[in-house]
Amino acid sequence: MPIQETEKSFNHKEIEKKIQDFWKKNNIYDEVNLLRGDGPKYSFLDGPPYCSGNIHLGTAWNKVIKDTHLRYKSMEGFNVRRQAGWDMHGLPIEHKVEELLNLKNKQEIEEKIGIDNFVNQCKDFACKHKNSMTEQFKSLGVWMDWKNPYMTLDPQYMESSWWTMQKAHEKDLLVNDLRVISWCPHCETALAAAEIDYEDKEDPSIYVKFPLKGEFLTNNSLKEYFLVWTTTPWTLPANLAISVNPDFKYSFVKKDDEILILASNLLETVLGPQIKIHKSKILNDNGEEEILEEKEELYEIVETVNGEKLLNLEYDYPLIHEIPKHTDFNQKFTNVHKILPGGHVELGEGTGLVHTAPGHGPDDFEMGKKYDLPIFSPVDESGVYTSEVGKYENKFVKSVNDLIIDDLKNKDLMYKHELINHRYGVCWRCKTPIIYLATKQWFLKVTEIKKEMLNQVSKVNWVPKWAGSGRFHDWVDNAKDWTISRQRYWGIPIPIWECSNCDNIDVIGSLSELKEKSLSKIDASDYELIHRPYVDSIEIECTCGSKMNRVPDVLDVWMDSGVAPWASLYYPQEKESFDEWYPYDFITEGHDQTRGWFYSQLGSGVISLDEAPYKKVLMHGFVLDEQGKKMSKSLGNVVSPEEVIEKYGADILRFYLLWANKPWEDIKFVWDELNNVKKMFNILWNVYVFSTTYMSLDNFNPDNCNENNIVLRDEDRWIISKANTLLRDVGDALNRLYFHDATRKINQFILEDLSRWYVRLIRGRTWVESDDPDKLGAYYSLYSALISLINALSPISPHITEEIYENLVKNVSNNFNQSIHMNNWEFSEEDINPELEEKMDYLRNIIDSVARARDSAKYKLRWPVSDITIVSQDSRILDAVNDLEDIIKDQSNTKNVLTAYEFEKLSFIAKPNLKTLGPRLKGDMGLVKNYLAKADGNLIKNELDDTGKFTIGLEGKLIELSNEDILFDTELPDDMTSAEFDGGNVFVNTKITPEILSEAMSRELIRRVQDMRKDMDLDVEANIHVIIKANNEFTNLVSSKEEIIINEIRANSIALTNEEICNSNFNDNDYYIKNWKIEEYELSIFIKR
RNA sequence: AGGCUAGUGGCACAGCUUGGUUAGCGCGCACGGCUGAUAACCGUGAGGUCCUGGGUUCGAAUCCCAGCUAGCCUACCA
Structure with missing residues (x-):
């Protein structure tokens, strides 16, 4: 079958559907993998998207980057591993299901519908979204192993995470510890740093007076107070001390008949200016106005001391009557209700005296441990006060703020009560403000392996460099121990069994180990067994003889994806594919994953296998809106990938995403820019249409071309050189992950080299009839350039390139692959000719x-x-x-x-340089000017060039002029x-000779006839009969060019006449007639088929 | 508050590593042209405090410091 003439316009919808059907029907993806099965391995690990709903432009970009790079690698000959992955456990899904089932809290989950049911609902939700998101990715043309993805809810996958936990335990990196951690009172679970978002939020900002016990100042009898600032009044019930910085200066200030103690540097910030100036106008003795200033001192600094002096002073706890427990504390612990030294105290905000509640803040907790304060955290899992806080019992902590403020006001212990707007941590999913609680949680001791983690970071190849050396390095360097336990349901159960009798724990590393150790017979499937609630019921025997029960927590979801490098290969249950593919050559995710997946893999990798599981990482950016703002539902500026695919198609979206900016920077999504890309695709399509128009007409077959029947001109060799350079450069860019370089080079090639230049150069040659070797040379070169182009573009825009390949290659050649994506990435170094390109x-x-x-x-x-x-x-x-x-x-x-x-x-006109000659010649200036105006500038220039001077003899004087004295204008001849x-x-x-005029008129005539052919909607190859009626002068001008004209306009006959046409064979209706004016000549053109 | 990244005509980007003529390209705008790829194309023009302010240098869009804005990340704002 020959090359087919093509649709005149590029219909992305039709083509993309057709090509995707073709891939599906013929299993092209599998065929490609089969083809590369023996190639060198290139292992890639997909960062698993979370199955909470729809994909967005960011995830689309992510997958397009992956797909493009991997398609390129495959064309390079690599056997590519590209298993898709899904993150399916965790709080976000629990929340969605809670909403769906209208459940308010954990109690309702456990009692109303039961854990069993709840977990099943979560699974259904995750699977449903996994499927719909898969379809969305497929519509982008993304090729991954969608049939066999790794899923974090897969029992075999989960086993691998158990194995990692066991490894951590073997290395003594797993601890259960009482610490203050961030807590979501809605989800009733611990949160890791990675699960906290920050939002602007309004909170109370109160300055509380803590009465000094006894007196510090001896020279007066006023009551003295420590002034303490806090934004969380609800933590005051757990206040056990006040921290000061011993190195700061603190002032005792007399105001309104009481003494306030606070940091000297913060006096003005907290109390306002010390002096107020009252101005009043008075009339002085001379009757003039004068301004009188009177100073009023608003407060008085009575004494200033070093913070050190305040240490160990005691205060009366303000809520002692409301909370009797504080009396106990005061009696049992020497440091309770005292001023203590704390390095964390700063002067940025507050008063320099810091409210310290060891149960409600990490710093406070450290203070508590250091000074032997009780870790008092009288709040339960849902954020409600326990009975330990007397009056405030059974109330949600945040709701007590106002009550406490009132109580303090009633005692006259509130100095100031304001509101503050600040960034506050909230739960990443339910957006509930987090609180700090002291609880026992399980931790991975990241701080102990940090050094090795940093060492591993430096071994990884980061794109861009600063992603690793700056951002990620800093994050790891600051890492704290990782809280991995969650008091939830839908996740990987923590495989730790605790003895009810002794302190012993057992960490289970696999299902078979669990089955072996279980005291009861297990009749559940692996899936059931490894999930809650079934696994909760399994008991095993302790070495002490007692029964061990599982810790009821599940693992942090970040751990789920963190073990993907080996869990997706089912290691260590299966070793073969692990040996084949691990560690990974390449991963890529957005810069938010610094704290997320890059980190969780590194941590669990060092724990499990003593190394980073990835060798090369591309950290890509975010897709922002037109203004560069984050796309968010609340701002209403979200653009969905479907919307773009609908309007422009996947190929254009893909190209745009890889073109708009460098991959590691953020993209501003601008609709108008998509039009630019669309334009480029239209031009590509136009070149393709142009080619097929002529090639199909002439039944062109590249396989039949050989040295004997084609002739290549310089421009042919040039476009072939350019096309090979393109393949070389694009390949290099795709390999280095510089996608923007690749797309920009392709854009340049299509627009400048191919469309605007090469097609323009060969236009005349395509118009020649017969099998002219020169014409075939143009066809051959154009064909070859197009083939190189679609190969270079195929990893980026896989549909349109496949479509063109179908027609240009599969229709004509005997020697082809079933799909363009099975081609090798090949170019000819020999055909690249840099001199010719230059x-x-x-x-x-x-x-x-x-x-x-x-x-x-x-x-x-x-x-x-x-x-x-x-x-x-x-x-x-x-x-x-x-x-x-x-x-x-x-x-x-x-x-x-x-x-x-x-x-x-070029002739030269000499002019005097008035600037140099004016002062020198004065009155003679006019003479020189006149002389130069008449003189032959060319002679003067030659003289100056030869000797460096020019001498004029005028009225007996010799005037010598140098180079600076004469300026030259150039003048073009007529x-x-x-x-x-x-x-x-x-x-x-531009001189017009009769011969030139004759040619010019002929070409003008040809242009008009072509225009009329087009009006008549004639086929390119259709022949016509033409009559030209014009005056003698015009017919004389064009008659000598008759042959050329006939050829150009594909005429069977042409008649030139200056008379009315009125013979009997002539019928007006047979002809398309148009009158023209070319320069001064008026003529009529008659055309008939 | 700290870290990383970016800021270049109305819009989107290049140039910055290695300082050196008149700061480039595309879109848009204005005007003109072309017309067998034609919903394409070509030419000309207007439009710039290269975010701001300092510094280094003979010379800074480029190097250094400080600040502003945006994105991401982090933080014990008690």
Whole structure:
């Protein structure tokens, strides 16, 4: 089958559907993998998207990057592992299900519908979304192993995470510890740092007076108070001390008959200016107005001491009557209700005296441990006060803020009560403000392996470099121990069994181990067994003889995905594929994953296998809206991938995402820019249509081309060189992950090299009938350039390239792959000719400037000129002109091309330089001026160039002029126009000779006939009969060119006449008739098929 | 508050590593041209405090410091 003529416009919807059906029907993805099965391995690990709903542009970009790189790698010959992954456990899904089932809290989950049911609902939810998201990714043309993805709810996968926990235990990196951690009172679970979002939020900001017990100042009898600032009044019931920085200065300030103690540096911030100036106008003795200033001292600094002096002072706990427990504390612990030294105290905000509640803040907790304060955290899992806080019992902590504020006001212990707007941590999913509680949790001791983690970070190849050396390094460097236990249901159960009798724990590493150790017979499936609630019921025996029960927690979901490197390969249950694919050559995710997946894999990797599981990481950016703001539902600026695919198609979206910016920077999503990309695709399609139009007409088959039947011109060798350079450069860019370089080079090639230049150069040759070797040379080169182009573009935009491949290759060649994506990434180093490419660059500049010159003289390109002269001092440019003279002749429509280092026909006009001569010559100035105006500038210039001076004899005086004294204007001869280009000038001879006029008129005529052919909607190859009616002058001008005209307009016959047409065979209705005016000539053209 | 990254005509980007003529390209805008790829193309023009302020240098969009804005990340704002 020959090459087929193509649809005139690019219909992305139709093509993409057709191609995706083709892939599906013929299992092309599997075929490609089969083809590369013996190739060298390239292992890639997909960062698992969370199955909570729809994909967005960010996830689309993520997958497009992966797909493009991996398609390239496959074409390079690699056997690529590209299993898709899904993150399916965790709180976000629990929340969605809670919402769906209208459940308010954990109690309702456990009692209303039961854990069993709840977990099943979560599973259904996750699977449903996994499926719909898979379809969305497929619609982008993303090729991954969608049939066998890794899923974090898969029992075999989960076993691998148990194995990692066991490894951690073996290395003594697993601890159960009482610590203050961030807690979500809605989800009733611990949260890791990675699960906290920050939002602006309004909170109370109160300054509380803590009465000093006894007195510090001896010289007065006023009551003294420590002034303490807090934004969380609800933590005051757990206040056990006040921290000060011993190095700071603290002042005792007298105000309103009491003494306040606070940091000296913060006096003005907290208390306001010390002095108020009252101004009043009075009349003085002279009757003039005068301003009288009176100073009022608003407070008085009575004493200033070092913080050290305050240490160990005691205060009366303000809520002692409300909370009796504090009396106990005060009696049992020496440091309770005292001033203690704390390095964490700063002067940025507050008063320099810090409320310290060891149960409600990590720093406070450290203080508590250091000074032997009780870790008092009288709040339960749902954020409700326990009975330990007397009056406030059974109330949700945040709701007590106002009550406490009132109580303090009633005791006159509130100095100031305001509101503050600040960033506050909230639960990443339910957005409930977090609270800090002291609880026992399980931790991985990351701080102990941090050094090795940093060592591993430095071994990884990061793109860009700073992602690893800066951002990720800093994050790991600051890492705290990782809280991995969650008091939830839908997740990987923590495989730790605790003895009810002794302290012993057992960490189970696999299902078989559990089955072996279980005291009861297990009849559940692996899936059931490894999930809650079934696994909760399994008891095993302790070495002490007692029963061990599982810790009821589940694992942090970040641990789920963190073990993906080996869990997706079911290691250590299965070892073979692990040996084949681990560690991974490449991963890529957005920069938010610094704290997420990059980190969780590194941590669990060092624990399990003593190394980072990835060798190369691309950290990519985010997709922002047009203004550069984050896309969010609340701002209403979210653009969905479906919307873009609907309007522009997946290929254009893919190209755009890889084109808009560097992959590691953020993309501003601008609709208008998609139009740009669309335009490029239209032009590509146009070139394709142009090619198929002629190639199908001539039944062109590239397989039949050989040295004997085709001739290649310079421009043919040039486009072939360019196309091979393109393949080389794009391949290099895709390999280095510089996708923007690849797309920009392709864009340049399509627009500049192929469409605007090469097609323009060969237009005339395609119009030739018969199997002319010169025409076939153009076809062959155009074909070859197109094939290189679609190969280079295929990893980026896989549909349109497949479509073109179907027609241009599969329809004609005997030797083809079933899909373009099975092709090898091949180019010919031999065909790359940098010298020729450089010469063509010069040529384009020159030809553009000829067009400019003609334009400025209003001399149409359609009219030939007898000669143009290229002037340059650069011999490379002149060589290029001489070598590629024919192209200039053709494109500039000139009979001759001349070259020169200097343009001799240029005449010079000498002018006096008034600046130098004026002062010197004074009155003689006029004489010189007149002389120069009449003189031959060229002679003067020659003289100056030769001798450096020019002497004039005037009225008996000799005046010597030097180079600076004379300025030259240049003047073009008549019938000459010029323009500059980068490296020289062109001079165009516009003199019209009879021969030129004859040609010009012929071409004008041809243009009109072509225009009419198009009006008539004739086929390109259709022949016509033409009659031209014009005056004798015109017919004389064109008659000598009759043969050329006939050929150009595909006429069977042409008749030139100056008379009315009135013979009997003539019928007006047979003809399409149009009247024209060309310059001063009026004519009528008659055309019939 | 700290870290990383970015800031270049109305819009989107290049140039910055290695300082050096007149800061480039595309879109948009204005004007003109072309017309067998034509919903395409070509030419000309207007439009720039290269985020701001300092510094280094003969010379800074480029190097250094400080600040502002945006994105991401982090933080014990008690």
